[in-house]
Amino acid sequence: MSFLKSIFEKPWDYQGDDPNLSGQEIGESLHPKRIALRMFLAVIFVVFMLFIVAYFIRMELEDWRPMPESNLLWVNTGLLFICSVIMQWTRGAVHKGLQNPVKYGMVASGVITLAFVYGQLSAWEEMNNAGYYLASNPANSFFYVLTGLHGLHILGGLWVWTRATFKVLSGAEVKAIRLSIELCSVYWHFLLLVWLGIFALLSYT
Amino acid sequence: MSYIPIADQTDEMHDPHTFIAKYVWSQDHKVIAIQYGTVAVAVGLVALVLSALMRLQLGFPDSFAFIDPAEYYQYVTMHGMIMVVYLLTALFLGGFGNYLIPLQIGARDMVFPFLNMLSFWFYLVSVIILMASFFIPGGPTGAGWTLYPPQAITAGTPGADGGIMLMLASLAVFIIAFTMGGLNYVTTVLQARTHGMTLMRMPLSVWGIFVATILGLFAFPALFVSAVMMTFDNMLGTSFFMPAMVSLGETLDHTGGGPVLFQHLFWFFGHPEVYIVALPAFGLVSDVLSCHARKNIFGYRMMVWAIVAIGGLSFIVWAHHMYVSGMNPYFGFFFAFTTLIIAVPTAIKVYNWVLTLWEGNIRLTVPMLFACGFIFTFVHGGLTGIFLGNVTVDLPLSDTYFVIAHFHMVMGVSPVMVLFAALYHWFPKMSGKMFNVTLGKIHFWATFFGTYAIYLPMHYLGFLGVPRRYYSMGTTDFIPESANTLNANITMAAIWVAVFQLVFIFNMIWSVWRGKKSDPNPWEATTLEWQTPDNPPCHGNWGAELPTVYRWAYEYSVPGVVDDFVPQNIPAKDVKTVDGSPYIGHED
The missing domain is CATH 1.20.210.10 (Cytochrome c oxidase-like, subunit I domain)
Structure with missing residues (x-):
């Protein structure tokens, strides 16, 4: 609410020579990368929201034929959830300054994320083999586009993960990579939430 | 306090030395x-x-x-x-x-x-x-x-x-x-x-750019999403937007997609886009007007709030671009209502610009001319926007030249006026050289009168019902011969304006190359960029120490102060007053 407070300031009043005005101090927790990541997550959220709105509008048109659900998606959801938990655990280990658990945590979460990506591709294959092609119905098109877009965001995260893990494995100080690991974990939690949203949408419609 | 180290990245002090690092892969x-x-x-x-x-x-x-x-x-x-x-x-x-x-x-x-x-x-x-x-x-x-x-x-x-x-x-x-x-x-x-x-x-420039950037971050995804879906429709045969249709005698593979869905997505981007362009223009022009009128911007707080309010409202007006696409009348009512509400904060801004000029010590420099030109063209385009915001008025006018005229006045000429104002205003800082004032004034008058000669008659063509988008009008009963003559004249004016932009290009290039060296603060402005130790500012901007800010950006013509402007970074004790008494800013 300090934002609201500050836009009610009257800057034309004489405010003296002390530059340290209240309302300008920014706490340690707001590293610029954190702000940027939050904004970025908001942008990604808008992208998915727009797809979902389009999904609902397109669903109303008469040629929509709902797609069956692949059981594999439940397994994948579980994988992504485990991944998020490990990330959180790694983040805790970083806070305690533990070198080895951080290594294991990072490697494990990355491997499981790759397993998730593989699982999603298998779900695509399963659907394709069952005759639910991308272009045969708008419901299918949305299934492939939404899962694909989510997968691309996961891959983007993995790129950052690779850089962080590389640093961890090459013996960097835990302190030096604390921020990257925290940001990775936030991103993974966010993508888990997005996936749960998509999965719920695909399951219930 | 941790924000100062963020502003003061000391590694920025180390100049890049190679040509490539300095001018090509520059950070x-x-x-x-x-x-x-x-x-x-x-x-x-x-x-x-x-x-x-x-x-x-x-x-x-x-x-x-x-x-x-x-x-x-x-x-x-x-x-x-x-x-x-x-x-x-x-x-x-x-x-x-x-x-x-x-x-x-x-x-x-x-x-x-x-x-x-x-x-x-x-x-x-x-x-x-x-x-x-x-x-x-x-x-x-x-x-x-x-x-x-x-x-x-x-x-x-x-x-x-x-x-x-x-x-x-x-x-x-x-x-x-x-x-x-x-x-x-x-x-x-x-x-x-x-x-x-x-x-x-x-400064309001930063406010305008800041809010416009937030709009852009949330509006461009809509364009992105529609671009992705249209690419799929085209390359992979999906039917997000493509309805079942017969094209050139052949039935296409697409089934029942929703073209109107695309229009909603497109305009959900398209309308905020108008303000992504307009808000920075509002900000920049406020700074230019205040500086060259030697007067503080009228209603600074209101200006900031109006920028934020316009930014918020711009997300709930998009379907006013789609009145002719067919929609539920309640929809049309809602969007007409929100559209007209935007006129309120916008009008506040216009009044404040005019009131900033009121009794100012106006210096008719080249940037000031363009800034004043902006007020004219923007008011003009804004008023026709109120016509078109109403569903019943929009329906007959939507496909005519009236829309071309409105759109180009409000979103073509006005932001371009601000761009020129801003380019001339900050050119001495960017290049360290002064542009040729005479050429600048020729450029302004040719552009200002020229654009009016283009777009003013188009309103009239629109009322006649001359359709836009047509390659050639042919002969019709409702378009008189005089409209064709008018069209030819508009073309002459357009060529005129286009040719006179070369004056601007020439002026910029010539001045960078051969221009007179400029003062570090030729306009006697208060904002920080004019107070840099080097002109143009070198890498790292501020030399050894960051500036400290003591006041807002609009301290012009303060009574009792020797200079008619007080830069943001001069402490009160260093401000010279006429009678030697301590400086206490404006008195209420």
Whole structure:
């Protein structure tokens, strides 16, 4: 609410020579990368929201034929959830300054994320083999586009993960990579939430 | 306090030494700004030539054999898209955003310089992809800048073979570039302000750019999403937007998609886009007006709130572009209502600009002329917007030249007036040289009267019912011969304006090369960028120490003070007063 407070300031009043005005101090927790990541997550959220709105509008048109659900998606959801938990655990280990658990945590979460990506591709294959092609119905098109877009965001995260893990494995100080690991974990939690949203949408419609 | 180290990145003090690091792969926000600006102006010139070609066809149909209908539509499309996205958005945010944000808030650079550099190079790639579409078989897309499916990707539309794909790809790359830049601008404004620079001490330029960037970050995804779905429809045969249809006697594979869905997505981007361009213009013009009127901006707080309010409202008015697409009347009522509400904060801004001029000590410099020109053209375009915001008035006028006139007054000429005002205003800081004032004034009067000569008669053509989008009017009962004469005159005015832009280009290039050296603060302005130790500012902007800010950006003509301006970074004890008494700012 300090934002609201500050836009009610009257800057034309004489405010003296002390530059340290209240309302300008920014706490340690707001590293610029954190702000940027939050904004970025908001942008990604808008992208998915727009797809979902389009999904609902397109669903109303008469040629929509709902797609069956692949059981594999439940397994994948579980994988992504485990991944998020490990990330959180790694983040805790970083806070305690533990070198080895951080290594294991990072490697494990990355491997499981790759397993998730593989699982999603298998779900695509399963659907394709069952005759639910991308272009045969708008419901299918949305299934492939939404899962694909989510997968691309996961891959983007993995790129950052690779850089962080590389640093961890090459013996960097835990302190030096604390921020990257925290940001990775936030991103993974966010993508888990997005996936749960998509999965719920695909399951219930 | 941790924000000062963010503003004061000491590694910015180390100058890059090689030519390439300094001017090509530069991470310095000032160089990136100039790179952005140069590319935007260059691509804008292409769009200007396209508009001249369009006008030649419209003014003198049947005289130019080399313009066939397909090419005409390609000119229309490319002119629109280049001007709106690749010129205005890129120049206001990539150009002025990059240049002014760190300088006006007192930072050494953007918080993520590398990302900033990437943003420019992605932008350049998007421009190259777009320009490449001129050279492929079939040429660029001719679907109109709104790219409505199904016709945008159906055989028979110019550029349906490849042009449309390059357009969508280019837009996607542009959006990625914008997102990288935008995250940077927002974070920099929030986190890298110097000592004493509270949000409400920021110049309005920064406020306009800041809010416009947030709009862009949330509006461009809609364009991205629609571009992705249209690409799928075109390349992979999906039916997101494509209805079942027969094209050239053949039944297409698509089934029941929703073209109106595309329109909603497009305009959910398209309307905020208007304000992505307008808000930085509002901000920049406020600073220019206040400085050259030697008077504080009238109603600073209201100006900030109006920028924020317009930004918020701009997300709930999009369907006023779709009255003619057919919609539930309650929808139309809602969108007409929200559209007219936007007139309130906008009118507050206009009144405040005029009241800033009221009893000011006006200096009619070149930037000031353009800023005043903006007030005229903006009021003009804004008033016709109130006509078109009403459903019942819009329906008969929507497909006529009235819309062309409204749109170009409010979103073409007005922001361009501000761009020129800002370019002339900050040119001495960017280059360290002064431009030629006489040429600048010639440029202003030719542009101002010329654009009026183009767009004022178009309102009349619109009332007559002359349709827009037509390649050639042919003969009809309701268009009198005099309308054709008027059209020819509009074309002459358009050519005139286009030619006089060369005066501007020449002035800029000549002045950088041979211009007189400029004072560090030629306009006697208060904001931080004019107080840099070097002119133009060197890498790292501020020398050894960051400036400290003691007041807002509009301390002009304070009674009892020797100079008629008090820079933001001069402590009160150093301000000279006429009678030697301590300086206490304006008295209420």
